[in-house]
Amino acid sequence: ELKVEQNPLFLSMQEGKNYTIYCNYSTTSDRLYWYRQDPGKSLESLFVLLSNGAVKQEGRLMASLDTKARLSTLHITAAVHDLSATYFCAVFGGSNYKLTFGKGTLLTVNP
């Protein structure tokens, strides 16, 4: 059974600071996704990582994938309040295109 673990689950940071969210998964997979969810809203796709060593960046967020270590990171650079949200990583495992999600990281960026 595929397990996906995110840490930290709660992250409170100041504007302007840097931090990293980690996503570990338990079985081999070469497809990993990051989603963002604002309170009361649906999930919005942020990044798709489809191979070992993949790196994607958009604005202050950068995601990377190390399939050998079964680890993805979401790095936040110079955080701003607008980045406050819950971030999920999700991994494809097994057949039939099933995504398994981590529990999410609630990010709060304080002025």
Next chain:
Amino acid sequence: DAGITQSPRHKVTETGTPVTLRCHQTENHRYMYWYRQDPGHGLRLIHYSYGVKDTDKGEVSDGYSVSRSKTEDFLLTLESATSSQTSVYFCAISVEVQPGNDGYTFGSGTRLTVV
């Protein structure tokens, strides 16, 4: 969300009553999914479908059934609602994975309260 609609958006129901949630897509995708989202648990898969009349269970399927008689509609039924089924339910569709593809597209969610 483009191409995927959930209904109703909000519902309050009484314990023991059956409830059906609907997910409708306009993009003819083969794969459809129902997840529930609860604090501390993230999103957990209830059931999924890989074609008309082809469905299978996810990790939290007890107390739920699904049907897919048409490509565009995937129905989730709570056979006899219980308070533990109070949750936010998300439907998702999956395109065949291609480089650059974003995997799943999610509906707006249905907030269900069982009293």
